[in-house]
Amino acid sequence: MADADIGLIGLGTMGAMLALNIADNGFSVAVHNRTASKIPEFIDGAGPLKDQFSGHAELADFVQAIAKPRSIILMVPAGDPVDEQIEALRPLLDEDDLIIDAGNANFHDTERRAKVAADAGNPYLGIGVSGGAEGARFGPSIMGGGDKDAWDRVEPILHAIAAKYEGAPCATHMGPGGAGHFVKTVHNGIEYADMQLIAEAYGLMRDGMGMDAAACGKTFAEWDKGPLKSYLIEISGKVAQATDAETGKPVLDIILDRAGQKGTGRWTVIESQMLGAPVPVIEAAVAARNLSAQRDLRIAGAAAYSEPNRTLADGVLSLDDIEQALIAGKILCYAQGYDLLSKASAEYDWHLPMAPIARVWREGCIIRSAMLSDMAEVLEKEPDQNLALSAHFKKLIADNIAGLRKTAVTAQMAGIAVPALSAALAYFDQMTTARVTANMLQAQRDYFGAHSFERVDKDGAHHGPWLNQHL
Ligand code: 6PG
Numbered sequence: 001m002a003d004a005d006i007g008l009i010g011l012g013t014m015g016a017m018l019a020l021n022i023a024d025n026g027f028s029v030a031v032h033n034r035t036a037s038k039i040p041e042f043i044d045g046a047g048p049l050k051d052q053f054s055g056h057a058e059l060a061d062f063v064q065a066i067a068k069p070r071s072i073i074l075m076v077p078a079g080d081p082v083d084e085q086i087e088a089l090r091p092l093l094d095e096d097d098l099i100i101d102a103g104n105a106n107f108h109d110t111e112r113r114a115k116v117a118a119d120a121g122n123p124y125l126g127i128g129v130s131g132g133a134e135g136a137r138f139g140p141s142i143m144g145g146g147d148k149d150a151w152d153r154v155e156p157i158l159h160a161i162a163a164k165y166e167g168a169p170c171a172t173h174m175g176p177g178g179a180g181h182f183v184k185t186v187h188n189g190i191e192y193a194d195m196q197l198i199a200e201a202y203g204l205m206r207d208g209m210g211m212d213a214a215a216c217g218k219t220f221a222e223w224d225k226g227p228l229k230s231y232l233i234e235i236s237g238k239v240a241q242a243t244d245a246e247t248g249k250p251v252l253d254i255i256l257d258r259a260g261q262k263g264t265g266r267w268t269v270i271e272s273q274m275l276g277a278p279v280p281v282i283e284a285a286v287a288a289r290n291l292s293a294q295r296d297l298r299i300a301g302a303a304a305y306s307e308p309n310r311t312l313a314d315g316v317l318s319l320d321d322i323e324q325a326l327i328a329g330k331i332l333c334y335a336q337g338y339d340l341l342s343k344a345s346a347e348y349d350w351h352l353p354m355a356p357i358a359r360v361w362r363e364g365c366i367i368r369s370a371m372l373s374d375m376a377e378v379l380e381k382e383p384d385q386n387l388a389l390s391a392h393f394k395k396l397i398a399d400n401i402a403g404l405r406k407t408a409v410t411a412q413m414a415g416i417a418v419p420a421l422s423a424a425l426a427y428f429d430q431m432t433t434a435r436v437t438a439n440m441l442q443a444q445r446d447y448f449g450a451h452s453f454e455r456v457d458k459d460g461a462h463h464g465p466w467l468n469q470h471l
């Protein structure tokens with residue numbers, strides 16, 4: 001029977017959760033999985049929802065089971081598996097059948113795939129789905145990109161399954177082609193930065209103040225009642241207070257300090273460099289993950305330079321100072337992230353909706369936080385102004401920048417690494433300096449490369465007096 005409302009390929013954790021969410025919202029779903037044995041296993045495990053699924057080991061049967069014009073969600077690993085799955089589907093599709101890549105694709109891949117699909121007469125959507133397995137099951141944040149008509153076709157399903165903020169679905173069409181996957185990439189870059197800033201606060205409490213994991217966790221739980229209220233602060237409080245059943249120790253104390261990464265934060269940094277839109281807090285977060293992975297170097301370095309005593313004297317730094325540092329650091333990081341979104345929107349002619357992006361991030365996604373509501377309001381009024389220059393956030397930064405400065409400097413004096421907090425402060429100090437020292441760079445470039453420079457007192461391209469002296 002060709003009557004499934006939608007099809008879904010890929011019954012890994014995220015795919016299975018999304019399929020259950022779609023069925024839970026009253027839709028019938030045809031499912032397919034490369035490892036066929038997973039299909040009956042999934043449907044048998046679907047409990048009361050099982051009658052809303054039809055499972056198909058054969059791809060052709062799967063396609064035939066979907067009501068026309070067909071919509072098919074791909075939840076397969078990013079990269080070649082997506083291209084392979086599209087190639088297998090292509091000969092089975094009719095014109096106007098829609099492929100929706102809901103994985104963490106690189107937006108350049110999505111741009112390419114959308115063009116190929118259009119040439120074959122098929123619409124194409126690349127959607128960023130955020131919120132992990134829990135979000136996929138009960139309400140993710142959805143950042144859509146691709147044909148608007150195609151989005152409109154599946155919007156009822158996407159709005160039904162999305163997280164809701166005060167009743168509004170956290171699912172929006174962001175723009176054509178790869179726009180949705182680009183917004184998801186920036187979301188992940190900000191996610192990396194939020195996580196790193198929290199990890200640095202944890203390091204200050206652990207190494208500087210001698211607080212045990214549980215005490216750190218209780219502090220995060222307290223901060224979750226204030227301006228830092230967010231999913232990541234909340235879960236950081238929880239993981240810090242968790243105990244390992246095997247050893248009875250805090251789980252944090254038995255986890256190896258070597259971070260993994262699937263690479264989406266790295267993509268954010270690459271795109272920021274290509275667009276000339278600096279995101280130093282995100283860069284610092286990606287670099288910190290990379291350096292954490294070089295554990296042998298760090299062990300050797302600690303031995304070679306005999307680690308200092310990093311304990312802070314009583315009263316040198318307070319928990320309020322660190323909270324203020326996180327508030328200022330978070331705002332400056334988001335200012336950078338939105339600046340990158342704005343530069344990409346102009347470069348790719350996407351017309352990204354800045355305020356709706358903040359609104360869909362208010363619930364369901366990993367970076368969901370109370371501050372995003374204020375960002376949405378500010379961006380509604382001033383979409384193209386750097387967030388840090390808005391009246392609301394200017395005051396919030398002004399009220400907390402002393403805490404950031406004191407925390408970063410105190411940490412640096414004690415040898416406690418705070419790369420993301422330091423990057424936030426350096427960004428603030430540069431963006432609030434009317435005359436930086438790039439005049440020295442221009443002079444050096446002209447001296448060795450005759451690259452010329454602009455003058456402050458007249459137009460045109462100029463050279464320094466040194467040019468003929470050494471050539
Ligand atoms: C989300 C997350 C998710 C992310 C994984 C792994 O929005 O739900 O960002 O998409 O890819 O959590 O992330 P890393 O391995 O890159 O940390």
